Amino acid sequence: MRVIPYVYIAAVYTAIYLLVRAAVSIRNKRIDWKRERLHILMYINLLVIIYFTFSPLLLDPDAVFNCRINLIPFVYLLDYENEAHMIFNVFGNILMFVPTGIILPVLYKRLDNCFKVVGTGFLMSLAIEILQLPFADRTSDVDDLIMNTLGVAIGYVLYMIVHYARNLGKQKASLSGGSRA
Template sequence: MQEKHYKKLRILCNILFWVYILVLFYFLFFAEMAGRMDENRTYHYNLVLFKEITRFIKYRHLLGWVCVFQNLIGNILIFLPFGMLVPILSKRYKGFFMVTLLSFELSLAVELIQLITKVGSCDVDDMLLNTIGGMLGYACYVWLRRRRRKHRAK
């Protein structure tokens, strides 16, 4: 019975993972948010670590809290599901190091696509924040797994 339940859970997580990837790529490349489609906007990129993070924190009153939250916290939150779902779906990539590496690689791929296509903006700070999001997602996965095991033991 438990094996059947586990198989259903893996199928559900697999579906959630691919829906997440599709939604992620839609918002990163096709959504009309953040002036992505503005013809008058010049393309910007950042290759200096902490430059944009510092700028957003320093000018938070001018930019507004929504913009600051969207950029800093949003970049972390958007990769939380990735860090949670990868260890569920893969026996090979279960460890913290592998999830961190995969989070970094996916973020690098996104930023390189943004650099080449000039959609959004390529930013190394986003890569850092996305990777942190994947790491926190993995930490949530570990925490939930421990809680489930304690619950089963009772």
Template structure:
């Protein structure tokens, strides 16, 4: 891959990560580092906040997914189910385009980034931890990777320049 292509890929990946963090952690609020620091300070002063977060966390695989599937006509459930998948499709594509990333890399990156974001939601009291989000995010990453296998022309063109 040419140096310029690598730079564009890295820039695209950085923009993707920013958007991912914005959507998952900040939802519709602006990205503010000061807010993150206040949240962290608050949790450090009141560790029971994490206990409360753990009490509301979902550690039962497929519990939320089952609920979402039962209520797909509800916009929130529909967006939660398919949004968690769609958000990580680009990660699988970036993994495949990087030329070094195989299926296992896509799986590990999807799981690692998803777990980091879910853990951040819990630790910063900015959302709730849900194991089903991990499952859906990893599925999205693997779908993105598979898209590059099924539609190999863009990936092959990108990788031939190596």
């Protein structure tokens, strides 16, 4: 069995990310730094998700596609060795995807409602669960899919609260500014 350190995986992804961002910047002939910061935040978010879902990455040729799949919701939550580990797993899976629910609607204007943002988060989580199938030490778990999607939904609600508060503040400012004439 071989372990591939996360640093190597992150280095490869970072190189690919930088090449793609450089190509996009060259094609656009200008750099929108606000948008670029959002891309970097999303990239960091994805690195964190990859770290917690795939690290350490164990490669065992004898166990490839020795799939462990849980399709029954919440059946394994009570099987944890201790309550603290279960709580860490549940809240970790939720919190890990909260930034996704915040960043996606800011970064991509087409993701302009809850269904689209949460659906995208669901598909991201589903992709992770499918990608875990060939690895010997990973389990594809519907609980993770549910909790990750819940995290995206919570993130989207937080985004909407901030978005609504900012718009309300702008409306109040324009109303109070207009009455001074």
